[in-house]
Amino acid sequence: GAVVSQHPSRVICKSGTSVKIECRSLDFQATTMFWYRQFPKKSLMLMATSNEGSKATYEQGVEKDKFLINHASLTLSTLTVTSAHPEDSSFYICSARGIWTEAFFGQGTRLTVV
């Protein structure tokens, strides 16, 4: 299957700083990328959907100014958590889809804000 690489896998940051998470499709062009948040022992919560070259579409309740999503190319999307706080600590997962019906998922990023 296609490969989606997410980086970093783990990050610890201080409260008030910003963190950028990258999601790359390595062997296909991702026309659509998705960003999810997963709380411990819970399912995935869709945060936003981004199409290359367009502004991301955020789900209700997700602060677009806090979670900045950029999808500048067909192989790269980034999620920036701005002014992070401890309650932003979570597991963030991206997925990407191209011409197939299924989405391929990144390995996830464990964010800890201290």
Place this chain on the structure above:
Amino acid sequence: AQSVTQLDSHVSVSEGTPVLLRCNYSSSYSPSLFWYVQHPNKGLQLLLKYTTGATLVKGINGFEAEFKKSETSFHLTKPSAHMSDAAEYFCVVSDQSGNQFYFGTGTSLTVIP
């Protein structure tokens, strides 16, 4: 609207015995259905998918699932559980465009040696 219900939040089986993870869906059209597996602190890996055609779908690692339209089900099975199968499993349905994915709440599979 689409939705997915995973009937069991936890399933525990002995190594070498069959696995059954249940999933029911709701969809206003013919759905695309998927099963993903997630190991601790990892991303999701596609096990198998159903779009059209044969209703019995074979996936990786010996898993298979059967699409039953009359029962609106897509249960995941494996004849013989292995220790490495212990993980979280998600049943997913997508909308017609393939741009929205609806996740079940997950089933945690424990395999007892």
